[in-house]
Amino acid sequence: MSGSEWKKVDFQQFVNNFGNEIVIKNTPEILYSKKDKEHEAYNSLIAFFFITGALLIYIALSYFLASVYFSLTLFVIILIIGVIVDIFLMVNIIKFNVYIRPLECWVEVYKGKSEGVFEYYCFTYYPIFTGKCHPNEATNVILKLYQEQIIKSKIDITQIEIYFKFTQEENNDVEKLGYFFQYAEGRPFRDDKINRNSWKYFPSERSGLENYIAIGNWDHQYEWKNDLEFDFDKLHEYAPWVIQRWNEVNLKPLTEEYKVKINWNLRFIESIPKLKPWEGNLDSQTYENPKAHKDLEIVNEVITKIIGQDKEIEKIKDIKDEIPIIKAYFRDLSS
Known part of the structure; x- marks a missing residue:
């Protein structure tokens, strides 16, 4: 893929030429699960009910x-201690009961090659989530430390490309060609073996009949609502599903200056559109990002170096002694 074949268009200039309605109305509505959340503090919950029951x-x-x-003295002392412990446990439960949800959506506009009266455009949308939660509780903590120390942010940036063919005539026809995004491939929601090079093209007709783009897994790869309907377990286990729509308030142009501010280069996201619609046969075009799994590779490297390759980790207690060392490792890595 040659970067020179796609040129980023100044968003305000594009709006001046074509208006912002075309950008807003084509923003993909996202179907997301209300059960996409951080790991709950089950031990604190059990302890809370145990202590509350004992007090009663x-x-x-x-x-x-x-x-x-x-x-009376003993009664008051025991009651006060029990209530204080319960309050502490409840605060801990609330602290870890964090739901992951869409926050806003960013957009970039790119212009590709022209062929006579035809011009090719790509609207790259970036639905932003408040975070993401790795299925392995211990790995999730290490991933959070990586985000905190290296990237300096825990938001999760996803990417959906939509391709268009503009006809530069009096009627200015616009044809939506299709979508390109990381396809979840119908895998279980909490499957930690993800493939971030599973990019797949779908013609625009796929979005008909309210077939929304849906969150397919914890890493916020996408699939279609129709895929969910065929996956009975995922559909019902992670219900309710909510439709996230975008408007002028939560849809924002992504600037190069802001990319610097959020350490875009450390996220290993390729902004330039990945397909070449002027070459035709979009279904057969592919894309791979060699750094797509870089963050997870760094996390696994830390686990091997500090915790040990042979040690099985699953819960926070398995790594609690190494957390300060891991945090210092990431801090040194970022300096």
Whole structure:
């Protein structure tokens, strides 16, 4: 793919020429799961119910045995300690009960080759999520440390390209050719073996009859609503599903200056459109990003170096002693 074949268009200039309605109305609506969330603090939840139950039993026993023995001082001390511990546990539960949701959508406009009266454009949309959660709880913590220390942000940036053919005549016809995005391939939502080079082209007709683009897994790769309907387990296990629509408020042009601010170069996202519609046969065109898994590779490298290749990690307790070392490692890596 030659970068010179696609040129980024100044967004305001494009709006001046064609208006912003075409950009807004073609922004892909996203179907996302309300159960996409961070790992819950199950141990704290269990402890909360255990302590609350114990307190209720103690209060009941104190009431029934008051005629035999009752110490107001002991009763108050135990009650205060129990309530304080419960409050601490509840705060911890709320802290970890974090839902992942779409935040806003960024957009870039690119212009490709011209053929007579035809001009090819690509609208690259970047639906932004508040974060993402790796299925492995321990790996998720390390990934969060990587984001915090290296990228300086935990937002998750996804990418959907939509290709168009403009006819430069009096009627200025616009033909939507199709979509190009990382395809989730129908894999389970919490499958940690993802393929970020699973980019696939879909003709524009695929989006007909309210066939929305849907979140396919924890890494926020995409599939279609029709794919979900054939995947009964995923459809119902992660229900309810919500439609995220975009408007002038939450759809924003992405500038090169802002890319610098959010450390775009450390995210290994290729901005330049990946297909060449002027060559035809879009279905057979492919794309691979050699750095697509770079963040996970760095995380696995840290696990091997600091924790050990042979040690199985799954829960936070498996890495709690190494967390300060991992954080320092990432800090040194970013300096």
